[in-house]
Amino acid sequence: MTVVVAYSEDDQGRAALAHGVAEARLRDTDLVVVNATRGDSYVDRRFAAGSAADHLREELVRLGVDAVVRQPIDPDVAGAVLAVVAEVGADELVIGIRHRSPVGKMIAGSVAQRLLLDSPVPVLAVKPDGPAHSAV
Amino acid sequence: MDMLLDGFATALTPINLLYACIGVLLGTSVGVLPGIGPAMTVALLLPVTYNVSPEGALIMFAGIYYGGMYGGSTTSILLNTPGESSSVITAIEGNKMAKAGRAAQALATAAIGSFVAGTIGTVLLVALAPSVADWVVNLGAPSYFAIMLLALVAVTAVLGDSKLRGFISLALGLSIGLVGTSTGQPRLTFGNSLLADGIDIVVVAVAIFAIGEALWVAAHLRRRPLEITPVGRPWMGRADWSRSWRPWLRGTAYGFPFGALPAGGAEMPTFLSYITERRLSKHPEEFGHGAIEGVAGPEAANNASAAGTMVPLLALGLPTTATAAVILASMQSYGLQPGPGLFDNEPELVWGLLASLFVANTLLLVLNLPLAPVWAKLLRTPRPYLYAGILFFASLGAYSVNFQWFDLLVLLAFGLLGLAMRRFALPVLPLIIGVILGPQLEYQLGQALQLSEGDWTTLLSEPVAVVAYVVIALIVLVPLVARLRGGGTDPLEKELDDLEKEVRP
Numbered sequence A: 001m002t003v004v005v006a007y008s009e010d011d012q013g014r015a016a017l018a019h020g021v022a023e024a025r026l027r028d029t030d031l032v033v034v035n036a037t038r039g040d041s042y043v044d045r046r047f048a049a050g051s052a053a054d055h056l057r058e059e060l061v062r063l064g065v066d067a068v069v070r071q072p073i074d075p076d077v078a079g080a081v082l083a084v085v086a087e088v089g090a091d092e093l094v095i096g097i098r099h100r101s102p103v104g105k106m107i108a109g110s111v112a113q114r115l116l117l118d119s120p121v122p123v124l125a126v127k128p129d130g131p132a133h134s135a136v
Numbered sequence B: 001m002d003m004l005l006d007g008f009a010t011a012l013t014p015i016n017l018l019y020a021c022i023g024v025l026l027g028t029s030v031g032v033l034p035g036i037g038p039a040m041t042v043a044l045l046l047p048v049t050y051n052v053s054p055e056g057a058l059i060m061f062a063g064i065y066y067g068g069m070y071g072g073s074t075t076s077i078l079l080n081t082p083g084e085s086s087s088v089i090t091a092i093e094g095n096k097m098a099k100a101g102r103a104a105q106a107l108a109t110a111a112i113g114s115f116v117a118g119t120i121g122t123v124l125l126v127a128l129a130p131s132v133a134d135w136v137v138n139l140g141a142p143s144y145f146a147i148m149l150l151a152l153v154a155v156t157a158v159l160g161d162s163k164l165r166g167f168i169s170l171a172l173g174l175s176i177g178l179v180g181t182s183t184g185q186p187r188l189t190f191g192n193s194l195l196a197d198g199i200d201i202v203v204v205a206v207a208i209f210a211i212g213e214a215l216w217v218a219a220h221l222r223r224r225p226l227e228i229t230p231v232g233r234p235w236m237g238r239a240d241w242s243r244s245w246r247p248w249l250r251g252t253a254y255g256f257p258f259g260a261l262p263a264g265g266a267e268m269p270t271f272l273s274y275i276t277e278r279r280l281s282k283h284p285e286e287f288g289h290g291a292i293e294g295v296a297g298p299e300a301a302n303n304a305s306a307a308g309t310m311v312p313l314l315a316l317g318l319p320t321t322a323t324a325a326v327i328l329a330s331m332q333s334y335g336l337q338p339g340p341g342l343f344d345n346e347p348e349l350v351w352g353l354l355a356s357l358f359v360a361n362t363l364l365l366v367l368n369l370p371l372a373p374v375w376a377k378l379l380r381t382p383r384p385y386l387y388a389g390i391l392f393f394a395s396l397g398a399y400s401v402n403f404q405w406f407d408l409l410v411l412l413a414f415g416l417l418g419l420a421m422r423r424f425a426l427p428v429l430p431l432i433i434g435v436i437l438g439p440q441l442e443y444q445l446g447q448a449l450q451l452s453e454g455d456w457t458t459l460l461s462e463p464v465a466v467v468a469y470v471v472i473a474l475i476v477l478v479p480l481v482a483r484l485r486g487g488g489t490d491p492l493e494k495e496l497d498d499l500e501k502e503v504r505p
Helices: A011-027 A051-063 A078-087 A102-107 A111-118 B004-013 B014-033 B037-050 B054-077 B085-099 B103-138 B142-158 B163-178 B200-220 B238-260 B267-280 B293-317 B324-331 B342-344 B345-378 B383-402 B405-423 B431-451 B457-461 B465-485 B490-501
Strands: A003-007 A029-032 A068-069 A091-096 A123-126
Touching: A003 A078, A003 A102, A011 A029, A011 A091, A011 A111, A011 A123, A029 A051, A029 A078, A029 B163, A051 A068, A078 A111, A091 A111, A091 B163, A111 A123, A111 B037, A123 B238, A123 B383, B004 B014, B004 B345, B014 B037, B014 B054, B037 B054, B037 B200, B037 B267, B037 B324, B037 B383, B054 B103, B054 B293, B054 B324, B054 B345, B054 B431, B085 B103, B085 B267, B085 B293, B103 B238, B103 B293, B103 B342, B103 B345, B142 B238, B142 B431, B142 B457, B142 B465, B163 B267, B163 B431, B200 B324, B200 B383, B200 B405, B200 B431, B238 B267, B238 B293, B267 B490, B293 B324, B324 B431, B431 B457
Parallel strands: A003 A029, A003 A091, A029 A068, A091 A123
Antiparallel strands: none
């Protein structure tokens, strides 16, 4: 009995984390935070590297949930998240989603879409709050 | 002085100014990206020499060289990964400063220090290079032979941590230089008529720098992304200025002579500058926690050495860094022979190039202060896209040399050699300098022996040659003697060794 959060170092990721923490409390289960990267560039701003990862762990401790952070490096980011879902026997997956323009849909594959379609467990898809809250 | 003003007239024509801009932007961006350096970029751009005027191409290459020296500092400071070997030292203090929220000041002292050092270095270059050329023009073949030998031994033995690896690399380079029928009988051509003209230096340079590096990166494609410090526009306060200007000047004083010596290289002066600043600083406790002097000095030193490298390159035709070696190759593809004659035969080109160094330096300062956040964004480029592009241009470049498929095979073969060299930590510089200087070394030896009708003592007939041989003997013997005597190392040497261990894990 676990809730898995697909985390990225941006507003969508933070929204997913907040809802994931709430879900874990509601269900009284532990939390697995997955922050995957393709690992093919020197800097990936959606990946919590160095002090950002420490910060994330501190935040989870502060919120008082039983959580682990996993940071797999995999060319297939969605696949890496789904592998964790299968491995820990999760009963829910929480992801953050965003609007994409028609051009954006054409040029960028969507990790969120693959998770929605391929996840074997129910997916909770959340959006960041309005722009007022998104400035972090 | 009039010559220099004429040079500015050449450098400031719109088209040459455009080349300088392209060179500086390209140089900085490749300097920012770890693994891709100015040497590889100039090698990839060698085919443009078929269409662009010699002035334009050399001005662009000089911009790439200066820009690369600067760009490496951005990566060192923001990412703690040196973009270039010459900015290894910058990472020590620079990244600590960035972590402490002083990234803007670190970038500013690096940029302004590079400008100051580059400008002073270029003034020294303009003052020195013509007189060195005048002096060298009187030397005979035996002296040339000895000086080239000195450069080969010095580059191989002084730089890098393993002499054995250096000499293996040099031997590979000299062997590649032997291929062909330049002496009348075929050597190392394996009966293949396509090898009769020798292996084009463009193909070798592109293969070793671009293909070798691309294969190496492909073998280590996925790595954990690094933490980057966000940065705004670089700036410095009054206290930073007053702590920076002395290290800039001292760094320049280290960098230029080291660049100008045949044993050149930008690493040693950055090490020395760092140690000096640590000793002289009024804030020694800050060293190791982000001391601005530790960024200002080494960054000035590496840019000054880039200017210094131009002295032997232009006045003697001797390259002492990988980038200088590839620039020399580009001059050869124009049929220009760098060396003492260049100042007399091609004054417009040489003075245009020298003037453009001032222009490039100023452009770097003007462009880089506001563009720092853009350079940081470059680091997000996925490596597969980057290296696919590099492989494409590498193949295109190699093919366009002679328009024959055979060159692509040679490219692949030397690319695999480049990969193997990286795997076994062989330095690339001795190889590339061996390929370029090998044939010239042989030519000078042939000249000397022809004039003396085969009498070997002619090699010692000129005082300059004798001095060069003595220096070679010292370079080779002194470390051996020191090791045999053991113990008595002086504190500076020990500090250098410690620092080297610290940055080369």
